[in-house]
Amino acid sequence: MKFKLPVPFLLFGFVILLIIGVISNGGFTQTYTSETSANYSEVIDTNAVLDETVFPKDKVVDVKITIDDNDFQDLIENASEEEFKTASVEYNGIKLDNIGIRAKGNLSLQSVSRTDSERYSFKLSFDEYMDNQTLAGLTKINLNNMYSDASYLREFLTYELAEAMGLPTPKYSYVNIYVNDELWGFYLAVEQIGDAYLERNFDNTTGELYKAEMNGAGSDLTWLGEDVSSYSSLVEKSKSSDSDSLINMLNELNNGSDYAKVLDVEEALGYVALNVLTANMDSYLGQNKHNYYLYEDDGVFSILPWDYNMAFGGFGGSNILIDEPTQGALSERPLIAKLLQVEEYKATYHEMLSEAIEGYLSDAQFQTRVQELTQLIDPYVKADPSAFSTYEEYEQGVTQLLSFNTSNVQSIDQQLEGTIPSSGDGSGSGDTRGGAMGRGQRGNNVPGNEPTAAEGQPVANAQNPDAPAQVEQSPNGQTDPNQAIGQQQPNDQQNEAPPFAKGGQGGPPNGMGGMGGPNGDMNSTIGQGSVTELITTGISLVVLLLTGLFITFFKRKR
Structure with a gap:
């Protein structure tokens, strides 16, 4: 019996020391x-x-x-x-x-x-x-x-x-x-x-991660051989990689047919659909073939969306052909060409387009969401001291964004219905003439929102009158005679971005957006x-309460 009395006090003291230890070791800090x-x-x-x-x-x-x-x-x-x-x-x-x-x-x-x-x-x-x-x-x-x-x-x-x-x-x-x-x-x-x-999207961080960049070759995902150095524009971002999985994927995509073995096909189709739905040619679809990531998970690659400040026609590409949505030959984009050759995949892709234009991008939903966002950001735009555009240009830009979406959705819907062609001769349909940056004005016109051909309305394609109309874009403010609209420098790197359409939406001259960086x-x-902190505090209080009850019970037993 002489040892029973100290036991609860020793236990109580241990709990107190434990709580002190948790606090002193940063249990209540933010990190x-x-x-x-x-x-x-x-x-x-x-x-x-x-x-x-x-x-x-x-x-x-x-x-x-x-x-x-x-x-x-x-x-x-x-x-x-x-x-x-x-x-x-x-x-x-x-x-x-x-x-x-x-x-x-x-x-x-x-x-x-x-x-x-x-x-x-x-x-x-x-x-x-x-x-x-x-x-x-x-x-x-x-x-x-x-x-x-x-x-x-x-x-x-x-x-x-x-x-x-x-x-x-x-x-x-x-x-x-x-x-x-x-x-x-x-x-x-x-x-x-x-x-x-x-970790959040794939439940792991151990796969190979690559970022597609403009410089070099390989970001179009065409087959350039088994030497990984040939794919210099696919920049490795993971800590370590043997690159075998990348080569296997590129080989199967270009030279095989079991695409699901090396690609998350549904995500790849979703990536293509996303860029078509937003007419985003500053992507894999466009001349620069960049602004995406590849992530490998157990030998299967996903294509990850990235960088969309030029979406909704900011880089040209109005009324593109949904089954041939590339700037340049479709065959030069095997991720699109190969997958859409499979009827099952093509049907899935079309269903993605249909669901989006009937849902999020439908006039009712899209206009409601834009109104909600503009109500949120209006005062901040007004007060923005470094804005590229005036508040009036912002208001006009919002209006024309809505107009562009309506026009683009109508074109996609007609192509899905078969009333206008969804593909051409394989040479691609994305507008290569740019329309990205304002050089002379800071205006807000997204291509395709002015009343005539000269003012930006869709006009018939002279080479293919049955194809969806293209927006005529004006080289307004172009000062460099050597820089034709959409003209590419070696390795598809633009020296300067294509000039804006008349009153084109966007900010100051010469360039386009991008982002990147370490993992x-x-x-x-x-x-x-x-x-x-709340959890730790709660646990400590519960332990303290249980200790008190134990002491009370122990005393009664004595």
């Missing part, structure tokens, strides 16, 4: 290690956390960046170097120190650098200087300047359509950026394709700790 986040994986819904704390679609969150004035000035003046600078950020109330920030983009970065604007897109890298630092599990977020999109809606709407179609889509939302307490601009935040995205990291940490 959790990957082991801790794994322990609570069953109670924390990653999607819900991201949608609520980082990417809420029903409100605009503040992103407050604090950076040394000289560092920020150097970042702006030397944006093309894409050099990271040290900064701190308060992202929707969540504070992180020692992050990296740099300018980002492809031709959009070059284009902005050739103007008086300082409105660059930015990449925030939360683990650039501190290993395992994340924001709700994300290591990187892109802040896109919505270059060449006076409506501020193209990319948001396209990603939302992709979600509605069931495609693996990065998170996205509108943000108001402040730099050193001064409002910088109204941007679109987009999750970086990386570990967090892969994110899902497994590192979860930076949002409020839910976990």
Whole structure:
């Protein structure tokens, strides 16, 4: 009996020490290690956390960046170097120190650098200087300047359509950026394709990840042989890869017929459909054959949607042929040509198009959604100090976006019904004449919204009068005699983007948008700790209560 009395007190003391240990080891801080986040994986819904704390679609969150004035000035003046600078950020109330920030983009970065604007897109890298630092599990977020999109809606709407179609889509939302307490601009935040995205969509991060870029060869996915170096425009983004799976996929796609063995066929068809539905020629469909990722999961590749600021006709491509939707020969895009040769796959693809134009893109639904979004963003657009366009041009851009969608949906519907052709002679149908950037004006016309051929209305194709009408586009403001509209430089790299159609929608001259960068990291940490704090506190209180009951019971037994 002499040993019974100390036992409950020893147990009580142990519990107190345990609680102290949890607190002292960061149990109540915002940052959790990957082991801790794994322990609570069953109670924390990653999607819900991201949608609520980082990417809420029903409100605009503040992103407050604090950076040394000289560092920020150097970042702006030397944006093309894409050099990271040290900064701190308060992202929707969540504070992180020692992050990296740099300018980002492809031709959009070059284009902005050739103007008086300082409105660059930015990449925030939360683990650039501190290993395992994340924001709700994300290591990187892109802040896109919505270059060449006076409506501020193209990319948001396209990603939302992709979600509605069931495609693996990065998170996205509108943000108001402040730099050193001064409002910088109204941007679109987009999750970086990386570990967090892969874990959420594929339940793993171990596969091969490639990003299709303009420079080099191979992003058209044609067969160039077994040497992976021949596919230089498919840039590896995963930590390690033997590239065998990539070569096997390309070989089967071009030289075999068992496509489902190496491709997620439904996702591939969905990717093509998404770009046709939004007339997005700044993609695999277009001359540059870029702006997508490939991810391999157990030998099967998925094609991942990326970069949609030029959707809804921003890069030409009005009234394209749904079964021949390429800028250039269809045979040069085997992902489309080979899959659509299979009647079953073609029927699935047509069903995807039909569901979208009868659903999300139908006039009733699309106009309602656009109205909801414009009500949300109107005050932020008005107050945007670095906007590429005026507020009046924004309003006009929204109107013409709606008009373009109506016209594009009608064309797709007629092709599905068979009242107009859906394919041609194999030479492709996407408008190669551009229409992407405003060189002389900052106007807001999406191609295809003016009353006559000279003003942008569809006109008959002289070579094929039965084909869908194409929009005549004016080389308004073109100053470089060597730069024909849509003319490509070697390796399909555009020196400057094609000039705008008359009053073309978008911003300053010379270029187009793009984004990229290193992978994110899902497994590192979860930076949002409020839910976990409550769980830890609750567990501690329950243990403490049980200990008290045990002591009371023990005393009664004595």
